[in-house]
Amino acid sequence: MAQLSLDHLTKVFTDDDGSDIVAVDDVTVNIEDGEFLVLVGPSGCGKSTTLRMVAGLETVTSGDIRLGEESIADQKPQDRDIAMVFQSYALYPHMTVRENMSFGLEESTDMSDDEIHERVEDAADLLGIPELLGRKPGELSGGQRQRVALGRAIVRDPEVFLMDEPLSNLDAKLRSQMRTELQRLQEDLDTTTMYVTHDQTEAMTMGDRIAVLDAGELQQAGTPLECYHRPANRFVAGFIGEPSMNFFDATVEGDRLITDAFDYPLTEEMREAVDGANGVTLGIRPEDIEVAADDSPTGGDEFGTTVDVVEPMGNENAVYLGFDEDPTDTFVATVGGMRRIDAGERVVACFPSDAIHLFDDASGDALHNRSLADAEDAGAEPRV
Amino acid sequence: MSTDTSRTDRTDRLADIDGYRVGLYVAIGLLVAFFLTPIESGFVTSLKTDAAVGNTAPYLPPLFGGFSIANYVTAVEVLARGMGNSLLFAVPATLLSALLGSFAAYGLTLVDWKYQVPILVLFVAGVFIPYQAVLVPLSRLYSIVNVADLLWFVWAYTPVSVQYADLVELTVTHIAYGIPICTVLFRSYYTSMSTEMMEAARLDGASIRRVYRRIVFPLSTPMFAVVLIYQFTQIWNDLLFALVIVSTGSSPAAPVTLKLAGLGASLEGLDFGLRMAGAFVAALPTLLVYIAFGDEFAEGVAS
Numbered sequence: 043m044a045q046l047s048l049d050h051l052t053k054v055f056t057d058d059d060g061s062d063i064v065a066v067d068d069v070t071v072n073i074e075d076g077e078f079l080v081l082v083g084p085s086g087c088g089k090s091t092t093l094r095m096v097a098g099l100e101t102v103t104s105g106d107i108r109l110g111e112e113s114i115a116d117q118k119p120q121d122r123d124i125a126m127v128f129q130s131y132a133l134y135p136h137m138t139v140r141e142n143m144s145f146g147l148e149e150s151t152d153m154s155d156d157e158i159h160e161r162v163e164d165a166a167d168l169l170g171i172p173e174l175l176g177r178k179p180g181e182l183s184g185g186q187r188q189r190v191a192l193g194r195a196i197v198r199d200p201e202v203f204l205m206d207e208p209l210s211n212l213d214a215k216l217r218s219q220m221r222t223e224l225q226r227l228q229e230d231l232d233t234t235t236m237y238v239t240h241d242q243t244e245a246m247t248m249g250d251r252i253a254v255l256d257a258g259e260l261q262q263a264g265t266p267l268e269c270y271h272r273p274a275n276r277f278v279a280g281f282i283g284e285p286s287m288n289f290f291d292a293t294v295e296g297d298r299l300i301t302d303a304f305d306y307p308l309t310e311e312m313r314e315a316v317d318g319a320n321g322v323t324l325g326i327r328p329e330d331i332e333v334a335a336d337d338s339p340t341g342g343d344e345f346g347t348t349v350d351v352v353e354p355m356g357n358e359n360a361v362y363l364g365f366d367e368d369p370t371d372t373f374v375a376t377v378g379g380m381r382r383i384d385a386g387e388r389v390v391a392c393f394p395s396d397a398i399h400l401f402d403d404a405s406g407d408a409l410h411n412r413s414l415a416d417a418e419d420a421g422a423e424p425r426v
Numbered sequence: 427m428s429t430d431t432s433r434t435d436r437t438d439r440l441a442d443i444d445g446y447r448v449g450l451y452v453a454i455g456l457l458v459a460f461f462l463t464p465i466e467s468g469f470v471t472s473l474k475t476d477a478a479v480g481n482t483a484p485y486l487p488p489l490f491g492g493f494s495i496a497n498y499v500t501a502v503e504v505l506a507r508g509m510g511n512s513l514l515f516a517v518p519a520t521l522l523s524a525l526l527g528s529f530a531a532y533g534l535t536l537v538d539w540k541y542q543v544p545i546l547v548l549f550v551a552g553v554f555i556p557y558q559a560v561l562v563p564l565s566r567l568y569s570i571v572n573v574a575d576l577l578w579f580v581w582a583y584t585p586v587s588v589q590y591a592d593l594v595e596l597t598v599t600h601i602a603y604g605i606p607i608c609t610v611l612f613r614s615y616y617t618s619m620s621t622e623m624m625e626a627a628r629l630d631g632a633s634i635r636r637v638y639r640r641i642v643f644p645l646s647t648p649m650f651a652v653v654l655i656y657q658f659t660q661i662w663n664d665l666l667f668a669l670v671i672v673s674t675g676s677s678p679a680a681p682v683t684l685k686l687a688g689l690g691a692s693l694e695g696l697d698f699g700l701r702m703a704g705a706f707v708a709a710l711p712t713l714l715v716y717i718a719f720g721d722e723f724a725e726g727v728a729s
Contacts, residue, residue: 099625120631132622136644145640150631194630 044110044201044234046073046096051105053091053258065091067258068105073251076232078225079263080249082239084281088258089238093204096236097126109201120150125195126204129211131187133179139166139190140175146198165197168227185216192224196231203228203235209244221248242282246270254278272411276401279325279408285360287399288331288373290324299324303365304345309395315410321403330397330412331375333361334390335383343395349387359383363391472497472702479699497703501689505707507678508685512662513711515593515681519600520657526601527608527653528646532638534609535616536624546613552606560603561670568595568671589679592672596681599671600661608653615649615726616642651722659712682708 053066066088073079081089094100096107098119107115114122125146133142143162147153153161166172169189179187188208195203208224209217225248228235239245245252246266253263254277262274266282273279279287292299292306294316299306306324308316316322339346347363350372357379362372375391377383396413467485474482478492488494534546574581574591581588619642627637665683675684689704690697716723 097625097629099628119625119629120633124629126626126629128622128626130620130622132620132626134623134627134641136641145627145632146630149627149636149640194626198630 045075045108046202046234046236047106047108048072048092048096049106049108051092051095051107052103053088053095053100054103064258066095069255069258069260070105071253071260071263073234073236075234078228078235078237078248078250080237080239080245080252081255082242082245082252082281083255083261085240087255089240089255090206092255093126093206093236093238096202097124097204098122123201124204125198125200125202126206127191127195127208129207131179131191131208131211133187133190133194135179138176138178139171139182139193142179142190143175143193143197146194150198161197161199162193165193168196168230169193184212185220188212188220192227196227201234203233203237205235205237207239208237210239210241224248242284246282252282254281256281271414273399273408275408276323276325276406279399279401283327285328285374285376287325287327289401290373291403292322292324294319294322303367303371306393306398307342307395312395312398312400312410316400319402319404319409322409323401323403324393325399325401326393326397328360328374328376329358330394331373332392332394333363333375333377333383334392335387336390339390344390344392347389347391349383349385349389352383352385355379361389363389468702468705471699472706474699476697476699494699497697497699498707500700501704501707504689505682505685505704508680508682509708509711511593511679512681512683514590515597515600516658516661519597519604519661520654522597523601523604523608523657524650524653527605528612528643528650529638530605530609531612531616532642535613536619536621536637536642537634549606549609552603553610555603557603557666561666564599564667565670587678589672589677592677592679593681595671596667599667600664603667604657604661608657611653611656612646612649615646619645648722648726650726651719652726655716655719655723658715662712 048069048071051066051069052064055063055065057063069088069092071079081092083089091100095102095115098114098117102115105115106113109122109124134145137145140162143165144158147158147161162175163172166175169192171186171189171193174182174186174190179190182190188211191208209220212220221244237244237248245254249266251264252266252269254261254269256277262269262278264272264274269278269282273282276289280289290301290303292301294300294308297308297313299308299322301324334344346366348366348369349361350364350369351362353360353362358376359379359381361375361377361383363375364370364372383389398410399408399412400410401407402409463485470487471479471484473493473495474488475492475494475496478488478494482488482492530549534542534549573594574588577591577594580586581591623641624637627641632640663683665687668681668684672680672684674680675688677684686701686704686708690700
């Protein structure tokens with residue numbers, strides 16, 4: 043069984059001037075056999091370094107990497123039974139597709155030529171590229187090269203696939219197509235996979251679980267919907283979801299949250315959650331904000347606002363709204379694409395209390411997450 | 427209709443010719459003449475009889491008598507053995523210095539280990555050692571390490587004469603002095619190679635040696651063309667090391683440059699026609715190498 047465990051994994055680079063840079067800081071995460079884990083975070087967060095440590099391309103400063111029960115942290119890359127797909131595909135330009143795919147088997151196994159031939163043919167069939175086997179990488183399109191890079195990993199039948207932003211060089215349409223295909227392929231092969239991306243859409247749609255990294259530290263590891271609905275801290279809440287969650291700095295005064303622009307009444311449950319916290323941040327996702335086209339807020343969780351900018355997406359409109367108190371500081375709400383809203387219009391924005399997230403200002407940790415009562419009542423997984 | 431268009435085209439083209447363009451073409455023409463006149467003069471001189479060389483201007487072809495290819499016949503006769511000798515050391519020295527330079531550059535560029543930079547600095551310093559500075563140490567070295575004695579069995583059991591020990595020394599010397607520049611040239615090429623590709627090969631299970639053999643070496647072809655042409659021309663045309671190591675043109679192992687130095691020189695004066703013919707004959711192999719690797723050369727220089 044190939045369960046991949048990262049155990050307190052740390053990587054420190056020493057700069058030329060002798061100062062230490064902590065690229066990966068005490069990351070612990072388990073990837074179950076056959077699981078698709080997406081490592082996501084902004085650029086420079088240490089996700090690629092983590093992947094390269096698992097591959098053996100970077101040494102481990104401290105901590106351990108285990109494949110099954112065995113520690114692989116000190117093994118050479120070629121001994122780890124791991125295949126990696128690179129962002130640039132890293133195909134060998136002087137070899138045909140067939141030679142590219144055979145290379146790993148020739149170098150790392152003592153298979154006969156016939157066996158290798160068969161494995162390559164099978165992988166090429168699986169990826170739908172048998173007609174490309176005789177061509178060289180220079181004669182292929184980006185999408186085809188991508189498939190060959192995947193094929194090169196698949197033929198080796200490794201315990202673990204590592205993928206370093208494999209889709210980032212493709213155009214948007216091809217990327218979403220390959221996203222689906224990669225997922226299906228990974229389900230078919232049932233190989234443990236660690237996938238690095240900075241794209242939260244890829245993370246949400248592809249991963250069985252996602253691990254969010256920031257500044258070298260693991261912020262949260264959980265299913266995509268856990269991270270979306272129950273973010274562990276403000277960073278995860280802001281990083282996952284597009285458009286991002288709206289945040290408002292606030293202070294607690296009795297049973298009300300006071301922000302620069304509005305007061306928000308706290309429920310009993312929320313008040314308990316924020317007990318003892320000085321400053322809190324109120325968070326709400328754009329799609330949870332209810333926008334009503336009249337100009338008579340009832341008070342409470344409803345506020346009078348002016349529409350600043352409308353970004354039509356077709357299926358929905360992203361509406362940037364400004365409070366009367368400070369019209370330049372806008373927040374975003376999404377409404378249905380068929381609804382007509384114009385810039386300058388007066389609308390009422392409602393922040394329903396069951397969609398509110400509260401974060402501690404000092405630590406950034408989530409104090410209160412939105413209620414999923416409706417979804418749980420329906421007896422189904424919460425849907426976005 | 428079509429005549430109309432061609433007529434306007436011609437007027438347009440004539441209108442384009444202004445003072446700047448005329449000046450430009452005159453300047454280009456003069457530069458071409460400046461560069462080609464010495465070669466043209468050498469070539470026409472090589473085709474003249476001794477008398478014609480004295481009577482006609484050096485750059486005029488022998489159109490009105492005095493044409494002869496006797497110079498070439500003599501030059502080939504005299505230089506043939508020297509050219510054979512030169513090939514004997516120039517070919518192995520070129521191939522080995524290129525290959526070793528490529529190894530060194532691979533090890534210094536695409537393989538990761540500590541203290542690469544100080545070692546690279548030594549290689550770069552090697553490029554800038556003036557040959558004149560090493561002549562005395564070089565002759566001292568070969569008087570201490572006596573190649574003729576070390577390889578006694580070759581001269582004893584084969585018909586090769588003992589003077590050919592000098593060519594072994596020349597080969598070793600040219601390899602040693604060629605490695606730094608070859609390394610630097612290959613290094614500049616290897617730094618542009620994708621590191622992800624190297625990492626992919628390592629993850630594919632290839633050892634450092636196999637990565638070189640199967641990935642780096644086949645991809646080095648354009649740079650090999652550049653280095654082979656450069657090194658062959660350098661080694662083939664070298665006179666300084668040949669003078670120090672072989673010293674005399676009368677040796678049976680004398681390289682072509684030594685033979686050429688004495689060609690057509692006698693007490694009666696210099697035979698210019700013969701010397702020019704000799705120069706062209708001696709330059710022929712470098713020209714052939716250039717033509718053979720020309721396409722790859724262009725590709726390698728471009729990258």
